[in-house]
Amino acid sequence: MAEKVRYGIVGTNRLAVKFVEALKESAKGEAVANFGHDYKKAQQFAQEMAIPDTYDELESLFNDDSIDIVYLAIKNEDHYESAKAALEAGKNVLLEKPFTRHKVGARELFLLAQQKNLFIMESQSAIFLPIIEKAKQLIDQGMIGEVNFIDIQENYDTTDKKEWFTRLSAGGGAFINGGTTPIGLIQYLTGKDVTEWNGFEFNEVGETDTRCNLALKADDVLANIIIATDFGLETKIVVYGTKGRLAIPNYWEAKMAYLKTATGELKKFKADDQQSEIVHEINHINEALANKELKSSVVTPELTMHTMTIIESMYQKWYGDPLN
DSSP states (O other): OOSSEEEEEEOOSHHHHHHHHHHHHSSSEEEEEEEOSSHHHHHHHHHHHTOSEEESSHHHHHTOTTOSEEEEOOOGGGHHHHHHHHHHTTOEEEEOSSSOSSHHHHHHHHHHHHHTTOOEEEOOGGGGOHHHHHHHHHHHTTTTOSEEEEEEEEEOOOGGGTTTTTOGGGTOSHHHHHSHHHHHHHHHHHSOOOOEEEEEEEEOTTSOEEEEEEEEEETTEEEEEEEESSSOOOOEEEEEETTEEEEEETTTTOOEEEEEETTSOEEEEEOTTOOOHHHHHHHHHHHHHHTTOSSOSSSOHHHHHHHHHHHHHHHHHHHSOOOO
16 A cells, blocks of 8 residues: 555545545545546546546446545435445445445445455544534542543534435434434443433424434433434533533534533543544544554444444334335
8 A cells, every 4th residue: 555545536525525634634545536426526626636536437436446435425315336346346435424225235235345355334524523522531530439420412413414314215213313423432431332212203294204313222221312413503512420521512623521520520521632523533534544453443333233233223224114
């Protein structure tokens, strides 16, 4: 592998923009080619982002020997087929969440990657944030005692998803799109698997959920997740323990965590090395590829599959659709 990990970018949406901007901040990653279904838009994207090559065929990008890994920032309904094609062409894959619309397809992708000795990971950039790592350290050090409850609120932005977000068949819905990160964070912060879950959703007739509320249990820790796309919910994490609580407001961008002890004392903790949330994920991937690791030690296939089990079971309950 070259001195820098060379990325092929598939997609031209705001996630793709943020990813390429983060690549520029990373020490060992660079975007060398891109593809978009609208070729002119992809060319403009490449020019604005200083990407050397633009392909008018997705297969051509997958067959480019100079590319080490492809980042897929595309519509949910295209995740499985595009990731499979990339793996079959011999490319490592970073796939935006939700990983696929169905567990069957996800399992196939992980098996295919294993057979071909390739790396594949679901993008969960929030887990790699320094402020989240700092929060985990404080929890592990017992700064708030034994954790007994986690409350996560997520205001999920659907600005660039209006065209398909209301259709279940297209992978629309608040929970399938916004639920991956909160479920992952609960398990990352506690070091425990979610073992029980239930919840409710709201939707207009014939459309997917625009908001949902989930109750979960990870061993002896209870948790609540609320995700909203249709009103101004405050994004935050609050972890409650026997000796206090730890809060991270607007955790996607926060550099501060606030710890309040049982006696009312307030302490502030800062993450000094916080950049765009994606930079830290990219650095993790680059290190894994440099070490020839075939899976992430943080966002493991097991974590992705378990999260999909939870999400799929709720859509089965709400719609009678197992997302298959």
